[in-house]
Amino acid sequence: xxxxxxxxxxxxxxxxxxxxxxxxxxxxxxxxxxxxxxxxxxxxxxxxxxxxxxxxxxxxxxxxxxxxxxxxxxxxxx
Amino acid sequence: xxxxxxxxxxxxxxxxxxxxxxxxxxxxxxxxxxxxxxxxxxxxxxxxxxxxxxxxxxxxxxxxxxxxxxxxxxxxxxxxxxxxxxxxxxxxxxxxxxxxxxxxxxxxxxxxxxxxxxxxxxxxxxxxxxxxxxxxxxxxxxxxxxxxxxxxxxxxxxxxxxxxxxxxxxxxxxxxxxxxxxxxxxxxxxxxxxxxxxxxxxxxxxxxxxxxxxxxxxxxxxxxxxxxxxxxxxxxxxxxxxxxxxxxxxxxxxxxxxxxxxxxxxxxxxxxxxxxxxxxxxxxxxxxxxxxxxxxxxxxxxxxxxxxxxxxxxxxxxxxxxxxxxxxxxxxxxxxxxxxxxxxxxxxxxxxxxxxxxxxxxxxxxxxxxxxxxxxxxxxxxxxxxxxxxxxxxxxxxxxxxxxxxxxxxxxxxxxxxxxxxxxxxxxxxxxxxxxxxxxxxxxxxxxxxxxxxxxxxxxxxxxxxxxxxxxxxxxxxxxxxxxxxxxxxxxx
Numbered sequence: 183x184x185x186x187x188x189x190x191x192x193x194x195x196x197x198x199x200x201x202x203x204x205x206x207x208x209x210x211x212x213x214x215x216x217x218x219x220x221x222x223x224x225x226x227x228x229x230x231x232x233x234x235x236x237x238x239x240x241x242x243x244x245x246x247x248x249x250x251x252x253x254x255x256x257x258x259x260x
Numbered sequence: 261x262x263x264x265x266x267x268x269x270x271x272x273x274x275x276x277x278x279x280x281x282x283x284x285x286x287x288x289x290x291x292x293x294x295x296x297x298x299x300x301x302x303x304x305x306x307x308x309x310x311x312x313x314x315x316x317x318x319x320x321x322x323x324x325x326x327x328x329x330x331x332x333x334x335x336x337x338x339x340x341x342x343x344x345x346x347x348x349x350x351x352x353x354x355x356x357x358x359x360x361x362x363x364x365x366x367x368x369x370x371x372x373x374x375x376x377x378x379x380x381x382x383x384x385x386x387x388x389x390x391x392x393x394x395x396x397x398x399x400x401x402x403x404x405x406x407x408x409x410x411x412x413x414x415x416x417x418x419x420x421x422x423x424x425x426x427x428x429x430x431x432x433x434x435x436x437x438x439x440x441x442x443x444x445x446x447x448x449x450x451x452x453x454x455x456x457x458x459x460x461x462x463x464x465x466x467x468x469x470x471x472x473x474x475x476x477x478x479x480x481x482x483x484x485x486x487x488x489x490x491x492x493x494x495x496x497x498x499x500x501x502x503x504x505x506x507x508x509x510x511x512x513x514x515x516x517x518x519x520x521x522x523x524x525x526x527x528x529x530x531x532x533x534x535x536x537x538x539x540x541x542x543x544x545x546x547x548x549x550x551x552x553x554x555x556x557x558x559x560x561x562x563x564x565x566x567x568x569x570x571x572x573x574x575x576x577x578x579x580x581x582x583x584x585x586x587x588x589x590x591x592x593x594x595x596x597x598x599x600x601x602x603x604x605x606x607x608x609x610x611x612x613x614x615x616x617x618x619x620x621x622x623x624x625x626x627x628x629x630x631x632x633x634x635x636x637x638x639x640x641x642x643x644x645x646x647x648x649x650x651x652x653x654x655x656x657x658x659x660x661x662x663x664x665x666x667x668x669x670x671x672x673x674x675x676x677x678x679x680x681x682x683x684x685x686x687x688x689x690x691x692x693x694x695x696x697x698x699x700x701x702x703x704x705x706x707x708x709x710x711x712x713x714x715x716x717x718x719x720x721x722x723x724x725x726x727x728x729x730x731x732x733x734x735x736x737x738x739x740x741x742x743x744x745x746x747x748x749x750x751x752x753x
């Protein structure tokens with residue numbers, strides 16, 4: 183099922199709308215967000231957190247991580 | 261013997277009467293006159309410092325109009341417009357679109373008080389205020405019309421508020437809340453006490469000072485002339501605030517002040533902060549936006565609060581923190597979404613970066629790398645490589661993009677209500693929403709409308725939905741101009 187989420191990357195300046203199948207993994211979600219930013223080509227580790235600040239398991243699906251329509255997530259780039 | 265002014269003025273201003281065929285509550289219904297509903301005895305001491313008569317008003321306004329029109333006639337030569345800084349002209353285009361018809365809505369607001377204000381002196385002052393606001397609409401429309409021969413996009417002076425352009429939707433949301441959907445009492449606090457007393461000095465006097473230094477003397481004269489009207493009818497707010505406080509409505513008054521301060525700040529950082537520091541020529545920048553805000557807005561507002569023994573808004577620390585950063589983040593948003601604007605947007609030159617860092621000591625560290633990346637993307641792939649194509653997350657209160665206060669500092673938050681998830685840029689926007697959910701919950705942001713299929717998802721169609729005809733009307737990079745790719749179809753999101 184496709185869901186829309188609001189993503190914030192630590193090296194960006196604005197929140198972005200991400201529409202994605204919730205069967206994708208948290209790691210894929212993080213990479214999808216930074217692809218819309220100003221430095222998509224930069225490699226390195228990323229950490230994805232939910233609105234409460236809890237780190238989400240990269241291998242979990244978006245649905246397993248508890249993210250659904252209208253949720254916020256943040257991505258910290260190493 | 262002719263009576264002296266002071267001998268007849270009170271009689272002429274105080275023409276309230278006791279209604280015989282309807283009661284006072286029917287004549288001034290609470291729903292539109294405002295609450296708490298107080299009998300007229302509570303309002304009969306209403307007064308303000310100007311005490312202008314209609315005769316004096318007409319004489320003064322005629323002189324002011326003659327002065328503005330005189331400058332217009334003297335400076336009407338096309339070459340004088342051509343000599344103005346290109347960025348400054350975009351600033352004027354931005355200002356005119358966002359302000360001109362908002363002033364017309366202000367006339368509707370003043371007329372509401374002219375009918376439903378609770379004392380005749382208040383109603384008299386509001387009648388003059390309505391005439392003021394019509395004047396504040398007509399002057400920019402006239403000057404915008406003059407500018408059409410120079411740049412067709414100046415038709416946005418009139419057009420903007422008839423479109424779904426996203427900046428305008430945000431401004432309209434604020435002005436609907438502040439005055440078109442407000443009763444007379446809330447209007448006096450929100451429009452007159454907070455917006456006009458607190459903020460219009462910035463938009464009209466500070467901007468007039470910059471216009472003088474940018475050699476745009478017609479704009480300077482216009483702004484300064486408008487502000488003399490604002491300063492007069494803004495006085496409506498003080499006696500209304502005093503009556504509220506004297507009659508046990510301190511909590512309500514504090515709420516209206518807090519709410520409108522935050523909402524005004526959000527629009528002013530987007531409109532005035534970016535225009536002052538990214539479109540004003542370097543030589544014209546007398547002070548930074550932060551300095552103008554501190555001296556012309558904050559200090560004066562705190563004095564007003566102290567006069568009424570009101571508290572600083574609870575989010576004051578966040579507001580002070582944002583003064584250093586928020587409009588710089590917003591400028592990046594304007595720049596990367598510039599095709600969705602009706603004016604051109606600048607990336608800062610090396611000299612401007614130096615100025616910005618002198619005035620905002622963390623600017624180079626925080627924003628320099630982001631502008632460097634954009635510059636690199638221009639070199640690497642041209643303009644298409646420098647635009648944002650994805651949708652920005654919009655706040656469900658202020659309707660503006662949920663920008664970071666500064667890179668890495670995110671204040672966005674959500675709220676679940678009646679099965680719908682709402683997004684906010686900050687705690688103050690969420691707090692305002694929570695105070696009056698019945699007022700705000702039904703509104704859909706542009707993104708909500710796209711997600712619901714009520715607005716187009718393809719960028720080219722979305723631009724048309726916003727009233728922007730590509731490529732002539734879309735904002736460009738100020739210095740690079742129309743990139744050849746714009747002549748091809750705009751890519752889809």
